[in-house]
Amino acid sequence: MSKRDYRLDKAKGLLIFLVVVGHLLEEISGWSMGYSRVLLTVIYGFHMPAFVFLAGITAKSNRLAERVLVFLVFAVTAQPVYYWWTELFQKPPDIEFDEPYWITWFLVAMVWWLLSLPLIERFPRFMLAASIAIGVLGGVQSIFEYQLSIGRAMTFFPYFVIGKLYGKQLLEWSAQLSVTKKLGMSALAVVPMAMFFLHDIDRRWFYGARGFEFFDEAIPYGVGMRVLVAAGAIAMVIVLLAWSGLLPNSLILVGQRSLAIYLLHGLIIRAVEKPLDWFLDSTSGSITILLCFVLAAVVTLLLAWSPFDRALRWYSSGLARFVTSRIALFTPSRSTARH
Structure with a gap:
């Protein structure tokens, strides 16, 4: 049995914290505020990749x-839960059957990526090249964007494939760099993020769902933008891996329970939207941004409480095993099929 690499847990812990921070900043219209837009540009520039x-x-x-069934269970369950919950605090969202609501896109995208695993393992080089082509050129099509998370699954597919094929090697290589080289790489990784901020590029390039037609841009420009965004994200990912060993150990449990935090934090985000707006109207933007960080830390630590994680695992895994066992009952074994 391979030993668990806690550096990955620490990295996941930091990322899920940034997810919560980003969603809180968006609730206060952070993209239109200077300091907040800097933070959101960096966060959205790399956290999902x-x-x-x-x-x-x-x-x-x-x-x-x-x-696969575990993620399907979460995706199907989350839709009505988020609809009813959101309706308690604001106007109910427009939810289409084939368009996962808000953060649930990741659950459906995980299904697509997991289904590709046998192909990635069987044809690694071909799938690497294919994933890059899909990620860069996927914006040419505008039929599937939010539908079944296909648009985002295509955009972020290269990161999944690269992680599967070369992630551990990149982790070891980056972690062994000298402090000077790590600092140099960190400085270089800031450059594309600064460019994105200074040129005020449309934040929806980071979301990865929309095709080039939505932005009213020609294919060469759209391809160029996707390449630039991907290059910036990869640079930040390498920096994260390089420093992951020095991240605080308190992030380990957070990272190990990141899926539970991801699933549940949206409920809190929706509940605090109006209080955050009121607080922003009553004080300065800087103080509200600071409050978002404090609140994000509280939410992250609260949802990392083990009963939440255990309950979600019990529910999803139990239902997934039940479905697979029922399918097995109606699937003839090989020995039976030969007779």
Whole structure:
């Protein structure tokens, strides 16, 4: 049995904290505020690519049907829960059957990426090239954007494949760099983020759902933008890996329970939207941003409480095993099929 690498847990812990921070900043219209827009540009410039990259590192093809079903259970369950919850605090969202609501896109995208694992393992070089082509050129099509998370699954697919094939090697290589080289790489990684901020690029380039037609841009420009965004994200991912060993140990449990935090934090975000608006109207933007960081830390630590994680694992894994066992009852074994 391979020893667990806690550096990955620390990295996941930091990333899920940034997810919560980013969503809180968005609730106060952070993209229109100077300091907040700097933070959001950096966060959205790399946090989901990094998450997908780490998902690729830890992805396993054994018991694949059960793993896929776990994410399907979460995705299907989350839709009505988020609809009813949001309705309590504000106007109910417009939810289409084939368009996962808000943060649930990641759960459906994970299904697509997990289903690709056998191909990645069987044809690694081909799938690497194919994933890059899909990620860069996927914006040419505008039929599938939010539908079944296909648009985002295509955009972030290269990070999953690279994580699966080369993630552990990149982790070891970056971690062994000297402090001077790590600092140099960190400085270089800031450059594209600064460019994105100074040129005030449309934040939806970071979301990865929309095709080039939505931005009213020609294919060469759209391809160039995706390449630039991907290059900036990869640089930040390498920096995260390089410093992951020095992150505080308190992030380990947070990282190990990041899926539970991801699933549940949206409920709190929706509940505090109006109080945050009121607080912003009553005080300065800087203080509200500071409050968002404090609140994000509280939410992250609260949702890292083990009963939340255990309950969600029991629910999803139990239902997934039940479904697979029922399917097995109606699937003839090989020996039976030969007779």
